[in-house]
Amino acid sequence: MGEVRRWARRPVTRRDLLRGTGAVALGATLSPLAMERIRAAAAQATPTRNIAGTELKLLQWSHFVPRYDAWFDAFAKAWGDANGVAVTVDHINTADVPAAIAAEISAGEGHDLIEHIVPAAQYGPSMLDLRDVVDEATKRHGPQADVARLNSYNPTTDTFFAFCHGYAPDPANYRKDLWTEAGLPDGPKTYDELRTGGKQIRDATGIQLGIGMSNEVDSNMAAQAMMWAFGGSVQDENENVVINSPENIAAVEYMAGLFTDAMTPEVFGWNAASNNQLMIAGRASYILNSISAYRTAQKDQPETAAGIYFGSPLVGPGGPERALAHGHAVFNYMVPNHSQYQDTAKEFLLYLTSAYDQATSESELYNFPAFPSTVPNLVEEGGPLDVDPFGSDPVDKLAVLKTAESWTRNLGWPGPANAAIGEVFGTFVLPTMMARVARGEQTAQESIAQAESETTAIFDRWRAEGLIGGGQ
Amino acid sequence: MSAGTARAGLPVTVEDQGEDRGRYLLDREGLLGPLLLLPAIAYIAALVGFPLVLAIAYSFSDVIVADQSIDWVGLDNFRAVVKTPNFQNALRNTFLFTIVSQVIVLVMANALAMVLAADFRGKRLVRFLTLLPWTTPIALAVLGWLWLLDNVYSPVDWLLREAGLLGPGTWLGPMGNVYWLSEPSKAQLVVLFVHIWRTLPLATVILLAGLTAIPQDVRDAANVDGAGFWRQLVYIRIPLLLPIMAVAVLFGMVFTFTDMTVVYVLTRGNSDTHVLASLAYFTGVESGSLAQGAAIALFLFPALVGIAVLMLRLARRTETN
Structure with a gap:
């Protein structure tokens, strides 16, 4: 109470004013129903640890669906108010998160919870093992989805370097009008159809396929999915490098052919937003992406959005069981060892998990739950994926995502999401490998041999750090 | 007292x-x-x-972002990085961008300084505009170039299309865009161009100061002797400007050699455009391999020491004169 009185006597500062107007603005962007759900959930929160009087500073990526951030800030604040915790949420561009983490680790201070959308096992030694949170959440909500668990667990150190609360599926986005003209009204189902249909569309309309071969995360995921579909991978189950395989050579050759037949050189210079922009501009017939581009188009370009449909991962020579995709984003929270309020951070994670129906709904179905039981109606008949509450026409446009958990895999599958595969992605070995062949600079064999040399060096180094297994 | x-x-x-x-x-x-x-x-x-x-x-250690305790590994990091094609490309690009850009800057800055030293209407405005790229924060300026050269919405491409230079049956080819940042040769040219664009103003201002410091009686004597423009340039201006030219070039070299913003914002290393600074950042910070990132960055050190020694010698010689 003393704190409350002191606050009441204190004159209003510029900071208070900014906070107040910020809160009003925030409230204005949320519907009354959303605010009511936030308040109701906060009132029901039952922390098992004594966290009153503590602080919680969160650093997280700026969500691709802006509405989620508005909801999250109010959600976290309401929980803090209900439990006597001073909550601060800082949002930064996802590309800036690694530098922020590195700086905070070096300084030995900073935020109590850091969210990153790719598994960051390389930071494991500086992060708290969150096994107890995973266990408690499992006890409360049932099993965690494999894609979430494997994206946050390091089997070599037997630690959970992060707590994964959700993921975003990575379906195909295609233009139905163009693919109908190409004789495939439901979009391509196989890589062969993608190439023949994509070529037909580009020849007829000049509109290209949009699969990147650039230093950005979507290109990484596209390259990895293609290698999986052709029967290959970067590492095996035991974290040994197996990139130099006939299957991967075939995948690289296919990509080079796909480029020649159906794409333009712009895919070599993309950033993570480029394929979204191309689709929204009406200049792509097919991209691999989450539903965020579609949601943006629904608001800004409704006519374009009306023509965008979704498909599951394509079947390649590896067969239907290898028609897989990465989680487009994997929502991993990490608690740095230097956090002074680790219990508070853990309690918040459990609270967020328990209210995940709100997260899924406020992200406009972008966030899929790591604990499926927390959003029970998501994949049920007649659920939001069958009847999109955010204005899809037809209403079941997102129904293909109902099976997303079955075809979404962790970074580095069939091995774990380890630090080495993180660096392979971080230094863009795979899209560069594809690009060299597509540009005619190397043969597939030469390019894969170079990628193997780079990948092996990376794996050896992280193995020497004791953070990954394999190497026998 | x-x-x-x-x-x-x-x-x-x-x-x-x-x-x-x-x-x-x-x-x-x-x-x-x-x-x-x-x-x-x-x-x-x-x-x-x-x-x-x-x-x-x-x-010389095995530190990673997440574990900064130092265990010595000798020259292992240096041996590992020099073998990689990425490093070799970055090393080549660093020297290429620095040397070529500064040669071009030197020529252009001399010309520009002479123009700006002359009297003409609107001189102040031209001087202001010339200096503008130097006063703009580098990240913001490069972001501007990124938008100007965008693969889909590039206004430069639009102008070329409108001028009939780009598109089917035109001089620049059948595609609707140039794809400035997507092909190695073009992307490298763009990086080079942006370095020239941003270091040219400083060099110009330095040389302008040097030009105005040349005594009027020397110029008058040359005019009386009948020395034309080229003779004055070769025998008077360049020799007298040489020390200050060296200062301009050395500053430009340091700025270009150590810069990672241009590559980071424009290409993120795409299309073989990595330089040592950007590669060190991606390896050390983005991927967490701090030791290898430091090893890559240290390759900048000998060149920078050389430049620093040159600058100090120059300063001493100027002082002595």
């Missing part, structure tokens, strides 16, 4: 004696010099020396 003596007509107090002693101490060059230098030395030691020593220590 020596220490301890009284001011006229006033008795000597204890305070006066203390004040005089203080004055005496501050009059000693041996004390005052180091005292005045101390803040600068402390600043350099803290913000340049310490990070440099740390980078050297990191490059």
